[in-house]
Structure formats: structure tokens, C-alpha cells
Amino acid sequence: MADASSVEIRGVDKFYGSFQALSAIDLSVPPGKVTCLIGPSGSGKSTLLRCINFLEVYDSGEIRIDGRMIGYDAPGGRRMSGGALRRMRQSIGMVFQQFNLWPHMTARENVAEGLLRVRRLRRAEAMARAEAALEKVGLGDRMDNHPARLSGGQQQRVAIARAIAMEPRLMLFDEPTSALDPELVGEVLGVMKTLAGEGMTMVVVTHEMGFAAHVADRVAFMDRGELVAVDTPEAILTRPEDPRIQSFLRTFHERNSF
Amino acid sequence: MDWDVLRQYAPILLRGFGITILAWAFGTVFGMALGLVISLAQRYGARPVRWVLQAYIEVVRGTPFLVQLFVLYYGGPLVGLRLDALPAGLVGLTIYGSPYFAEIFRSGFDAVPPGQAEAARAIGMAEPAIVRRILLPLGLVSALPALVNFSIILTKETVILSVITVPELMYQVQRMSTETFRYLEANLVLALFFWGLVELISRGGRRLETRITRHLLERPGHG
Amino acid sequence: MFSIQAFLDSFGPLLWAARYTLLVSGLGIALGLVLGALVCAAALSRWRAARFVAALWVSFLRGVPLLVQLLLMYYLLPVIGINVPAIVAAVVTVGICASAYISEIWRGAIGALPPGQSEAAVAVGMNNRDLWTRIILPQAVVMSLPALVNELILLVKASSLVSLVGIMEVTRASQAQAATTFRPLEVYIAAACIYLLINLCLAGLGRYLEHRMAV
Numbered sequence: 001m002a003d004a005s006s007v008e009i010r011g012v013d014k015f016y017g018s019f020q021a022l023s024a025i026d027l028s029v030p031p032g033k034v035t036c037l038i039g040p041s042g043s044g045k046s047t048l049l050r051c052i053n054f055l056e057v058y059d060s061g062e063i064r065i066d067g068r069m070i071g072y073d074a075p076g077g078r079r080m081s082g083g084a085l086r087r088m089r090q091s092i093g094m095v096f097q098q099f100n101l102w103p104h105m106t107a108r109e110n111v112a113e114g115l116l117r118v119r120r121l122r123r124a125e126a127m128a129r130a131e132a133a134l135e136k137v138g139l140g141d142r143m144d145n146h147p148a149r150l151s152g153g154q155q156q157r158v159a160i161a162r163a164i165a166m167e168p169r170l171m172l173f174d175e176p177t178s179a180l181d182p183e184l185v186g187e188v189l190g191v192m193k194t195l196a197g198e199g200m201t202m203v204v205v206t207h208e209m210g211f212a213a214h215v216a217d218r219v220a221f222m223d224r225g226e227l228v229a230v231d232t233p234e235a236i237l238t239r240p241e242d243p244r245i246q247s248f249l250r251t252f253h254e255r256n257s258f
Numbered sequence: 259m260d261w262d263v264l265r266q267y268a269p270i271l272l273r274g275f276g277i278t279i280l281a282w283a284f285g286t287v288f289g290m291a292l293g294l295v296i297s298l299a300q301r302y303g304a305r306p307v308r309w310v311l312q313a314y315i316e317v318v319r320g321t322p323f324l325v326q327l328f329v330l331y332y333g334g335p336l337v338g339l340r341l342d343a344l345p346a347g348l349v350g351l352t353i354y355g356s357p358y359f360a361e362i363f364r365s366g367f368d369a370v371p372p373g374q375a376e377a378a379r380a381i382g383m384a385e386p387a388i389v390r391r392i393l394l395p396l397g398l399v400s401a402l403p404a405l406v407n408f409s410i411i412l413t414k415e416t417v418i419l420s421v422i423t424v425p426e427l428m429y430q431v432q433r434m435s436t437e438t439f440r441y442l443e444a445n446l447v448l449a450l451f452f453w454g455l456v457e458l459i460s461r462g463g464r465r466l467e468t469r470i471t472r473h474l475l476e477r478p479g480h481g
Numbered sequence: 482m483f484s485i486q487a488f489l490d491s492f493g494p495l496l497w498a499a500r501y502t503l504l505v506s507g508l509g510i511a512l513g514l515v516l517g518a519l520v521c522a523a524a525l526s527r528w529r530a531a532r533f534v535a536a537l538w539v540s541f542l543r544g545v546p547l548l549v550q551l552l553l554m555y556y557l558l559p560v561i562g563i564n565v566p567a568i569v570a571a572v573v574t575v576g577i578c579a580s581a582y583i584s585e586i587w588r589g590a591i592g593a594l595p596p597g598q599s600e601a602a603v604a605v606g607m608n609n610r611d612l613w614t615r616i617i618l619p620q621a622v623v624m625s626l627p628a629l630v631n632e633l634i635l636l637v638k639a640s641s642l643v644s645l646v647g648i649m650e651v652t653r654a655s656q657a658q659a660a661t662t663f664r665p666l667e668v669y670i671a672a673a674c675i676y677l678l679i680n681l682c683l684a685g686l687g688r689y690l691e692h693r694m695a696v
Contacts, residue, residue: 329669
């Protein structure tokens with residue numbers, strides 16, 4: 001993928017009332033690389049991910065996609081206009097934990113919706129692209145099914161197709177396999193791995209340590225709203241220095257050792 | 259019941275029935291439309307707009323339909339609002355129904371999981387398109403049972419229009435009963451008629467519901 | 482134009498008539514609660530005949546406009562040889578009508594209890610009577626309180642219809658007042674205000690109950 005995006009996060013804070021959900025986060029995601037965000041629940045990793053496409057409003061600091069700040073005109077400046085924000089979001093795909101497919105549309109319509117309403121493609125072209133995206137995630141035979149007729153893994157693959165049909169330069173994944181039955185996790189991770197292989201910039205919040213270990217270029221560990229460490233998967237997952245990471249991995253392995 | 263009497267009054271009863279159906283359909287369609295506008299304005303409007311609408315909802319829901327009709331029909335002319343009985347009745351039904359419909363739509367919209375709109379926002383869809391394509395269809399589906407239910411309540415409220423001399427079914431039946439002195443029989447037939455009508459509408463409503471929600475129902479493990 | 486004086490003057494007689502509005506709706510809900518409990522019991526009973534009668538009762542009373550029910554009762558009672566004051570007939574009709582809605586409220590509340598509740602009680606060896614009086618009913622009644630308050634608000638509004646069978650409650654009194662003062666707008670708005678006042682108080686009570694339940 002020639003034009004993959006980069007993400008620069010600098011000094012980002014986020015408050016819910018008096019509770020600080022993110023404190024002074026610095027993170028850079030180079031183009032074409034996969035970065036996994038891991039950490040205990042409530043550590044702020046999903047919040048940080050959702051700040052990247054401004055679904056969640058950050059209070060200070062800056063987040064830049066390809067050098068362009070999202071959400072605000074300038075650091076500490078006014079909110080960006082709705083139109084400008086929507087234009088930026090068009091090139092950022094997002095996949096949610098709960099899939100969030102639209103239940104009243106078929107798989108094909110789900111994927112085509114953004115092409116029709118946002119990209120304003122003609123119907124025939126939108127449908128053709130939607131079909132291509134669904135073929136790519138291995139659901140060419142499921143295009144006319146409504147989400148209720150698909151398994152969780154299939155629904156999540158439709159959601160990925162919906163995102164990639166928009167031809168994003170950056171993909172955000174918010175715990176994409178956490179709502180899936182264990183036997184369905186593989187098919188979704190497989191699609192994500194293919195995307196990574198094509199050089200897509202990806203930021204993935206996940207509990208799948210195997211995926212983080214084998215697919216990620218970099219792993220970021222978060223705890224209580226702070227970014228504790230960013231390094232290669234090996235450095236974080238096999239020989240972590242920080243005691244918080246060690247304790248997280250220990251509980252993680254104990255839970256999965258049965 | 260004397261069949262001759264019924265035959266003699268059949269034309270005016272039929273006309274009365276026509277007006278009852280007209281009033282019901284008018285009240286349902288326009289009350290629903292007004293209610294939808296109110297609920298959207300409450301969702302997206304500025305704060306003063308929301309306050310005014312909330313006051314409107316409280317006032318209309320807190321007062322009897324009969325009194326609302328009296329204000330409109332007998333009080334209206336004093337401020338230059340001169341309506342005939344039927345238009346007054348239709349306007350009255352629309353106003354009366356609107357806050358209930360608005361509340362039904364509001365909870366229908368609230369029942370749409372926020373993730374649905376969020377997914378649309380994440381691909382850069384604009385807010386009006388999100389309302390039209392996501393919020394409205396999904397909200398309508400979850401509001402449908404309550405909409406049918408309230409539409410049935412409106413069917414029954416149409417009889418109150420007879421008090422301000424709208425010549426609907428109730429009015430004609432009372433006229434027939436005073437002319438023939440068959441008060442009990444006439445009202446019994448009227449009761450049975452409404453019972454049947456309401457049963458019919460609720461059955462139709464349930465059928466509509468299952469049709470519309472067919473593919474929304476969770477049927478997991480398929481494929 | 483709108484006369485503030487006429488508006489304020491109508492409150493005296495209308496508030497005095499409000500005692501009948503409160504009487505009809507208050508006694509109506511009381512009767513509705515008693516009958517509603519019986520109907521609900523019948524609806525949940527193991528006898529098919531009882532369930533059938535309850536279903537018929539609910540379906541008829543919810544299908545027929547209250548105004549028609551009032552007239553039916555008004556004309557029916559003399560025919561079957563019962564002569565009672567109009568107010569009694571009105572209260573009974575309102576109560577009977579309310580019983581259909583109240584039985585459905587209770588049936589809904591009982592149905593909404595998680596099945597684990599009864600299972601847990603049965604698992605500790607509780608008998609059927611204790612299951613109902615100790616576990617199911619206390620919870621269901623508390624859960625149904627906001628809906629019952631709402632039903633009372635509906636009855637306050639519905640009580641305006643008993644004006645049409647001659648009871649001198651707020652609506653009837655406002656008609657009489659409008660006929661003598663020729664200020665229908667002011668008088669009927671005053672009547673609306675009285676209903677609104679009663680119902681806002683009741684709605685406040687409902688919110689209070691709901692809030693207490695949530696804690």
C-alpha cells in the first residue's frame with residue numbers, strides 16, 4: 001500500500017469529569033506498520049484508539065494523521081468543522097468490538113452504504129466495490145445475508161470489508177475479536193494479517209497476545225491512562241522490564257493456562 | 259335489535275363510520291408526523307427549543323382530550339380561531355396524539371445502540387444521513403409496537419369528538435338511539451363494533467411487526 | 482380578548498368541583514386495584530376457563546371506548562333493576578375499566594421478574610404460597626408502582642368523561658361556568674390548568690417512586 005498514513009500522538013490528555021482517562025500520551029505510528037495497544041481493562045487503550053478518529057474528544061495535546069491535526073484547528077484551538085472532520089474520517093477505517101453492523105441492511109448494503117452516502121459513488125459502482133471487498137474477506141457467498149443470519153466471525157469480517165471498501169490509509173481495530181466465540185477468532189485475525197501484509201497502517205487494541213507477538217511491528221503497553229512502554233513485540237512480551245507489564249502478562253498467562 | 263331500524267339508519271351509520279375512520283387515520287398520520295418532528299427537534303434542537311417542546315408535551319399529556327377539544331372548539335373563536343366541528347376535531351386529535359407519538363419516537367431512537375450511529379460517523383457520514391439511513395429505520399422498528407398501540411388508543415378517542423357534534427359513528431348512534439328509544443341496544447352494538455375494530459387493528463399491527471422485524475431478529479449459528 | 486379576571490374567577494367553582502374528579506379517579510383506581518388483582522390471578526391461573534374469562538374481560542374493556550362503557554352502564558343498570566346514583570355507576574364503570582389495565586400491569590411486572598428468583602426459592606425448598614407472598618408479589622408490586630401512578634393519571638383525565646353522564650366534576654362545572662359567563666376560553670383553560678396541576682403532582686410522585694426503586 002503506497003499511501004499508508006502515519007499517526008503522531010503528542011501530549012494527549014483526556015478527562016471524564018475529574019477522572020483522567022489519558023495522561024500525556026506520546027506515540028508515533030509509522031506508515032505501513034502495525035501497532036498493538038495492550039494493557040489491563042480500563043487502562044485507556046480503547047479511549048486512545050477512539051481519539052485517533054475523534055469519536056472520543058481529547059482535551060489537550062495533538063493527534064496528527066499524515067501531519068494534519070484531527071479534531072481541532074490547531075493545538076489548543078477551536079474544534080474543526082464537521083465537514084473537515086468527516087473528510088478526515090473517510091480515510092480512517094474503524095472496526096468495533098460489537099461489529100456495529102446495521103441490522104436492517106444486507107452485508108452488501110452495509111459495505112456499500114458509505115460508498116453511496118459518503119463517497120457518492122453511483123449505485124452500480126458502489127455495489128461492485130462492495131462485492132470486491134466482501135470477496136476479499138472471504139464472504140463472496142454471503143452478500144445478501146442480513147447480519148442476524150451471519151455468525152459473529154462473519155459479521156466482523158463484513159465490518160472489516162465495510163471499512164476497507166472506503167479505501168482507508170489507516171485502520172483502527174477496537175478489540176475486534178473480544179466478542180467472538182473462541183473458534184471464530186482465527187478467521188478475523190486471518191483477514192487482519194492479510195491487511196497487515198499489504199502494508200496497511202494499523203492500530204489494534206487487542207487481548208490476542210499471539211497476534212501482537214507475530215503480526216505487530218510495535219507493541220504499546222498502557223496502564224491507568226499512561227503509556228508505560230512502546231517497543232518491539234519481543235521486548236514487551238518476552239523480556240519486559242517494567243513490573244506492571246510483568247504482572248499483566250503473568251495474570252494473562254495464568255488465566256489462559258487451563 | 260330491530261333489523262328494520264338498523265336498515266333505516268344504515269346510511270347515516272355508514273357515513274358516521276366513514277368519519278370515524280377518517281378521524282382515526284388523520285389523527286394517526288398527522289399526530290405521528292408532528293410527533294416525529296417534535297422528537298427530532300428535541301434530540302437536535304437548541305436548549306430553549308427543547309424546553310418549549312417539553313412544556314408542550316407536559317401540558318397536552320396532563321389534560322383530558324375532552325377539555326382540549328372544548329378549548330379549541332368553544333374557546334378558539336374568542337381569539338379568532340373559528341373552526342367547524344370536524345376540522346376542530348381533526349386538529350384536536352392531531353395535537354392530542356403528538357406528544358405521545360413524540361415520546362414513543364424518542365424511546366425508539368434511544369433504543370438504537372449508540373454503536374450504530376458511531377459506525378456511520380466513523381466512515382464520515384454526515385448527521386442528516388445518519389438520521390435518515392440509520393436512526394429512523396432502526397428507531398421506527400423498535401417504536402412500532404408502541405405506535406400501533408397508541409394508534410389503537412386514538413381509535414377509541416375518536417368517540418369523544420361526538421361531544422363537539424362531529425357526526426362520527428358515536429354521534430350517529432346516539433342520534434339513532436334517541437329517535438328510537440333503543441339506548442341500550444344501540445350502545446351495545448357500538449361497543450361490540452369497537453371491540454372488533456380494535457382487535458382487528460391490533461392483529462394487523464402484530465402481523466406488520468413480525469414482517470418488519472423478520473430479518474432483524476437474532477438467528478445465530480447460521481452458516 | 483383573553484380576560485385574566487374571568488380566568489381567575491373560574492378557579493373557585495372549578496376547584497370545588499375537583500373533589501368529584503378526585504373522588505371518581507381515586508375510588509376508580511381503588512376498585513381497579515381490587516378487581517385487577519382478581520383478573521390478574523385469573524389470567525395466571527391453571528384453569529383454562531379462568532384464563533379465558535380474564536382474557537375476554539381485558540380484551541373487551543381495552544377495546545371499547547370508556548365513553549361507550551359509561552353509557553352502557555348508565556342504560557344497563559335500570560334495565561336489570563339496579564337503581565343507584567349516577568356517581569356510583571360512574572365510579573364502578575371507571576373501576577372496571579381500570580381493572581383491565583391494572584391486571585395487565587401486574588401480569589407484566591410478574592412476568593418481568595427474572596426466572597432465577599423463583600428457581601432460587603424452589604431450590605431452597607420454599608413452598609408455593611411462600612414463593613408468591615414472600616418473593617414474587619412484594620417485588621412485583623413495588624416494580625409496578627410507577628405504572629400504577631401512570632394509570633391514576635390516565636384515570637384523572639378519563640374522569641372528565643363522567644361529566645357526560647351528569648357528574649358535576651371539573652369538566653361539567655366548567656361547561657356550566659362557560660354557559661353563564663360566556664367566557665369559554667378562560668373557563669376551559671382554567672379547567673385544563675386544574676387537571677395539569679393534579680397530574681403534575683401525580684407525575685412527581687411517580688418519579689419519586691421510580692427514583693426510590695432505582696436506589
